Amino acid sequence: MSWRPRLVALDIDGTITRVGAEEIAPAVRAAIHRAVDHGAHVVLSTGRSLIGTRPIVDDLELRGTTAICSNGAVWWDTTSREVIRKIAFDAAPTVDALRGLFPGAVFAVEITGVGNLSLGRFPEGDLWGVVREVTAEELTAETTSRLVMRWADRTPDEIALRMLDVELPGVTWWVDNTEPWLTVSPEGVTKGSALEDLRQRLGVSEEDTLAIGDGHNDVEMLRWAAHGVAMGQAPATVQEVANAVTATVLEDGAALELDRWFAA
Known part of the structure; x- marks a missing residue:
């Protein structure tokens, strides 16, 4: 019998949905359901907050599994609908450092399952759930599992260039592929570490793992998987760490990859 993965980790934005959209293409939806029907443990592994992940889980009707949110810092049981793991960090030192590096940037910290506190105003639709604007002191008064920064009218490359040689103790960070957006997580917490x-x-062997993603925050996940697959539109640095590259999200690349292992 040919190899078939038992644990399948799927990024959301740019992998099973188009960036900025919530709809899952019919071919991708059908491929995910076939994987579940074949007994695979399908896990959504995303940089999204929990409140942004739940609608995708419900749309796919995924039950009996775990959703890994906030780049691995928050785990959500899709059956009990409860947070079963949460790792938080003190965002104050990072916010202070980034405010000095990125004048005019806006920041938000996740309130798990509720929404965000923001320092400055984000564009409509950028943040999920209830958003409350606060002072800098209020923003970091409590620990959080996810800090995000948007630098308006700039590019991801400008953020990445300014972050060269910058050390942010106690955290892990990524720059978005397409938007001037930086995400910060607790130190050592990545999609890859959470999935391991x-x-x-789950008692799944290392050899029976598959992951599909498109972003810089997917690199550790693709390295973790026995078979890591980058989406066709992923940056070259992401494609380089993958075992294979599928078609783009516009071409239903995730469905094409899943159908290699879970044919109808």
């Missing part, structure tokens, strides 16, 4: 913990809990 989950793999061991």
Whole structure:
């Protein structure tokens, strides 16, 4: 019998949905359902906050699995609909450092399952859930699992260039592929580290893992998987760490890859 993955990790934005959209293409939806029907443990592994992930889980009717949100810092049981793991950090030192590096940038910290506190105003639709503007002191008064920064009218490359040689102790960070957006997580927490913990809990062998993603925050996940697949529109640095490259999200690349292993 040919190889078939038992643990399948899927990024959301740019992988199973188009960036900025919530709709899942029919071919991708059908391919995910076939994987589930074949007994695979399908895990959504995303940089989205929990409140932004739940509608996708419900749309796919995924149950009996775990959603890994906030780049691995928040785990959500899709059956009990409860947070089963949450790792938080003190965002104050990072916010202070980034405010000095990125004048005019706006920041938000996640309130898990509720929304965000923001320092400055984000464009409509950028943040999920309830958003409340606060002072800098209020923004970092409590620990958080996810900090985001948007630098309006700039590019991701400008952010990445300014972050060269910058050290942010106690955190892990990524720059978005297409938007002037930086995401910060607790130190050492990535999609890859979270999936490895989950793999061991499930008793799945290292050889039986598949991951599909398109972003800089997917690099650790693609390296973790026995078979890591980059989307066709992923940056070259992401494609380089993958075992294979599928078609773009506009061409239903995730469905094409899943159908290699879970044919109708």
